Amino acid sequence: MNKKVLAVAGISGLLMVGGVLSASASTSGYDLFKTAVKKTHTINSFTAHTSASLSDNGKEMYLVDSLNTANLKDESGNSNVSVTNGGTTTKVDYFSKANQTVVKSSKDDKYYVKEESEHKKEFKHKEHKDENLSPKMQKDVEAIFDALTKNYQDKITAKDIANGNTELQLDLSKNQIPTVGQAVVSFFLKNIDQRKNHMEKAEFGSLQFADLKPQLPQLTNNINVSRVVLKGVVDKNEYLVGQEATIYVSGEDVNGTHHDLVLKLANKFDQLNNSKVTNVDLTGKKVVKVQDKHTGHED
Amino acid sequence: MPNLQNEWNKLLRKKSSIVLFCLSALFPLLVGPAIQMMQNKFGFTAFDGESFPLVILSLAVSFYLPLLLALCVSDMFAGEQEQKTLSFLLVRPLSRFKLFTSKIVCTGIYLLTLLMLVCLSSLITGAIWLENFTFSGLLISLSAFLLSWFPLMAIGILLVFLALWFGSSSKALTFSILLYLVMVVLTYLFPGIAQWLPAYDNDWYQRWINSGFTMVTMGRTIYLVSFSALFFTVGYYKFSRKEF
Numbered sequence: 001m002n003k004k005v006l007a008v009a010g011i012s013g014l015l016m017v018g019g020v021l022s023a024s025a026s027t028s029g030y031d032l033f034k035t036a037v038k039k040t041h042t043i044n045s046f047t048a049h050t051s052a053s054l055s056d057n058g059k060e061m062y063l064v065d066s067l068n069t070a071n072l073k074d075e076s077g078n079s080n081v082s083v084t085n086g087g088t089t090t091k092v093d094y095f096s097k098a099n100q101t102v103v104k105s106s107k108d109d110k111y112y113v114k115e116e117s118e119h120k121k122e123f124k125h126k127e128h129k130d131e132n133l134s135p136k137m138q139k140d141v142e143a144i145f146d147a148l149t150k151n152y153q154d155k156i157t158a159k160d161i162a163n164g165n166t167e168l169q170l171d172l173s174k175n176q177i178p179t180v181g182q183a184v185v186s187f188f189l190k191n192i193d194q195r196k197n198h199m200e201k202a203e204f205g206s207l208q209f210a211d212l213k214p215q216l217p218q219l220t221n222n223i224n225v226s227r228v229v230l231k232g233v234v235d236k237n238e239y240l241v242g243q244e245a246t247i248y249v250s251g252e253d254v255n256g257t258h259h260d261l262v263l264k265l266a267n268k269f270d271q272l273n274n275s276k277v278t279n280v281d282l283t284g285k286k287v288v289k290v291q292d293k294h295t296g297h298e299d
Numbered sequence: 300m301p302n303l304q305n306e307w308n309k310l311l312r313k314k315s316s317i318v319l320f321c322l323s324a325l326f327p328l329l330v331g332p333a334i335q336m337m338q339n340k341f342g343f344t345a346f347d348g349e350s351f352p353l354v355i356l357s358l359a360v361s362f363y364l365p366l367l368l369a370l371c372v373s374d375m376f377a378g379e380q381e382q383k384t385l386s387f388l389l390v391r392p393l394s395r396f397k398l399f400t401s402k403i404v405c406t407g408i409y410l411l412t413l414l415m416l417v418c419l420s421s422l423i424t425g426a427i428w429l430e431n432f433t434f435s436g437l438l439i440s441l442s443a444f445l446l447s448w449f450p451l452m453a454i455g456i457l458l459v460f461l462a463l464w465f466g467s468s469s470k471a472l473t474f475s476i477l478l479y480l481v482m483v484v485l486t487y488l489f490p491g492i493a494q495w496l497p498a499y500d501n502d503w504y505q506r507w508i509n510s511g512f513t514m515v516t517m518g519r520t521i522y523l524v525s526f527s528a529l530f531f532t533v534g535y536y537k538f539s540r541k542e543f
Contacts (some may be wrong), residue, residue, distance in 0.1 A: 008532040015525035017492035020494050147487045151502060154515050173509050175348025175353045175439070179345045220433045223344050 029156035029168045030149070033232060034142070036240040043239070045071040045275040049268045054214055057260050061086060062214035069275050074098060076277045085214060095280040102280050111282060114290040152176075164236035172228045185249060186223040192216055217259050219251035226250050243267045301393055306405035309372070316409075319367055323413055323470040324420045327355050329422030348425035348432025352440035355421040360447050360501050361483070364413060365454055369475035371409055372458045378468030386543050395539045403531065406455050411448055418444040420423055439508060446504035453497040453527045454479070463541065497526055 047069045054062040063084040070077035078103045091106035102110040146153075152170060157168045226248045233242030249261040310316055334346055346354055379385040388398055422440060426432045458475045465471040479498065486493035493499045500523055506516040 005532055005536045009529055012525040012528035014527060016522055019518045019520070019522030019525060021518070023515045023522065025514070025518075026510065065345045110336055146490060150487065150490050150493075153490065155510065169393070171509075175350060175443075176505060176509060179350075179354060183345035185344070187341070190342045190344075222347065224347055224350070224431065 023154065023291050029158035030110075030153040032158060032166065032234055032238070033156065033168055033240075036232070036234040036238050036284065039238050040240040040269070040272075043272050044073045045069075045277070047270040047275045049238040051264075051266050053262075053264045054216075055262045056217055057258075069277050071275065071277045076279070078277060078279070093280075097279065102282070110286045110288050111280070112288050112290050113282070161233070165241070166234045168232040168234065172230075174224060174226050177225050177228060182225055185225050186251075188224050189216070189219045189249070189251065192218065216261075217253050219259060220254050221252040221256075223249065223251035239269070239272055241269045242270075300401055300404065301397055302391070302401040304402055305388075306375070306401055309508045310375075310405060310409060313374075315370075317430045318503065319370075320413070320416060321513070323359075323363075323367075324416045327417060327421035327424045328428075330355070331421070331428045335428045344430070346429060347427040349436030349439075351425040351429050352418060352421040352436075352444055355417060356440070356443055356447060356504075357502065359417050364410070364451055365479050366476065367413060368406070368410060368451060368455045369458050369472055369479065371406055372455060373462050373465075373468040373471035373475060375406065376459060376462040377465045377471035381467045388481040389543060395456065396440060396535060399535050403456065403459065406459070407448070407452055410451055410455060414444045414451075415449060443504040443508060446507055449523055450497055450503045453500070453530075454522050456527050456530045456534065457497060460530045460537065463534060496500075497523065 047067070050064075050066050050068060052059055052062075052064045064081065065084075066079050066081040068079035074097075076097045078093070080088055080091070080093050089106075093104045095102040095104075099116045101114045101116070102243045102271070104110070115213075137295065152172070155172075155176075156168055156170045161167045227246075228248070229244075229246045231242070231244040232240055234240045244266040245265070246265075247263045249263070250259065251261075252258055331351065334351075338344055338346070379388075389395070418441060422437060425436075425440075458478075461475055461478060462468075462471040465474065482496045482498035485496060486499050500519055503519060503523065506513075506519065510516060
């Protein structure tokens with residue numbers, strides 16, 4: 001009798017260990033992701049190709065495509081952004097140095113320059129310093145992040161792709177998306193028209209905010225986030241070189257027409273730690289000095 | 300199965316089980332309209348007819364049903380010992396193994412009944428009051444409720460083992476609740492330890508619904524089954540050796 005009990009207990013105990021270990025063996029994707037994020041945080045310069053697109057029932061209605069180079073050490077960077085909104089494309093170039101920002105849009109040939117005062121710069125510098133957490137705080141943040149993502153950690157799949165890169169993927173269907181997320185998205189989409197008016201008139205030189213803002217269909221019923229896919233690519237040096245998020249939202253407008261909105265955000269890092277920031281040469285160009293957002297500009 | 304009918308009748312004769320059945324059915328029916336009113340007032344949709352039963356399920360699986368299970372188990376084992384009624388059972392011409400099994404099966408049926416009650420009432424609520432109620436949503440909800448029986452039953456068997464060490468139902472209930480709370484807290488504080496506890500698998504149904512048959516799903520399933528087998532065996536061992 002005793003032997004039987006021992007045998008059953010022993011076998012089921014062993015199976016239990018096997019079950020847990022085989023389940024946790026395939027959850028290494030999360031650890032790889034964490035290492036990669038930490039390592040990518042330490043880079044000094046990078047080139048990033050970032051794009052965001054929004055489509056409504058399969059028709060692309062909004063696209064932002066940008067190529068950014070940044071040097072985090074001396075806080076310089078430039079980016080070329082093109083925004084395609086309902087068929088019209090606007091191009092904007094930004095150049096920034098430690099205390100100067102230059103904006104050039106494809107609408108005119110003027111260069112808008114904004115100088116930052118010493119005081120503000122110091123403040124910014126201080127702010128930047130605070131961002132670097134102490135090791136202890138970093139550990140606490142990590143613990144909180146671990147607890148928050150507990151339910152998703154073992155749902156991350158890892159797949160080896162070309163060049164020694166690894167692709168991590170987290171595919172969440174409707175019933176895995178937190179209720180708070182559903183509530184926030186539906187609230188945002190339902191109440192979008194109320195925020196429209198006061199932002200519409202904002203402008204920066206020849207650049208109208210309305211040109212850059214997507215015209216979302218006004219959804220009123222059955223709004224829900226039906227799927228979220230997160231992807232990450234980690235290279236062989238454990239840098240996070242690619243990120244992609246695709247968010248699927250469906251809902252109906254006032255007329256009862258069904259809309260499937262797909263928001264796709266993607267980012268690719270390149271030339272880590274050896275990107276060169278090219279700066280703009282303002283000699284002989286039409287320069288407009290911009291004092292502050294509220295006072296407009298003076299010639 | 301001998302004695303199963305007997306155990307089930309005993310369970311249904313208790314006023315508390317009838318009250319708890321009614322409460323379980325009423326809760327979703329009352330919460331549904333309240334949520335719908337709030338959503339209309341503030342203009343957001345956190346729940347719709349498809350997701351409402353699943354949200355109710357995740358609440359029930361992580362808080363409500365383990366408590367009811369602890370209550371049922373502590374009454375069935377420690378409680379009967381306390382009232383000295385267990386000895387009447389033991390003198391019947393039934394082996395202790397059969398007695399033990401019939402009690403566990405009865406707990407399982409009780410749990411399934413509770414799950415089905417909550418499932419039905421939340422489906423009805425979703426169909427009547429909330430928008431976007433679909434047939435596929437109905438199927439997913441139904442299978443999610445059925446699948447949730449397994450991890451809850453693993454917790455139930457663990458609680459049976461615990462209850463056997465106590466001579467009174469109130470003590471057994473208190474310690475069961477404490478044990479469950481500790482398990483839940485541990486899953487948040489130390490995810491590494493958590494995977495050895497059955498409370499980690501409260502969302503076990505999501506693995507089946509979303510990723511289907513994968514390595515992780517299989518590993519966790521083997522874990523749940525062997526965990527139940529282990530505590531069933533040691534529980535039976537304790538029960539068979541116990542003097543009443």
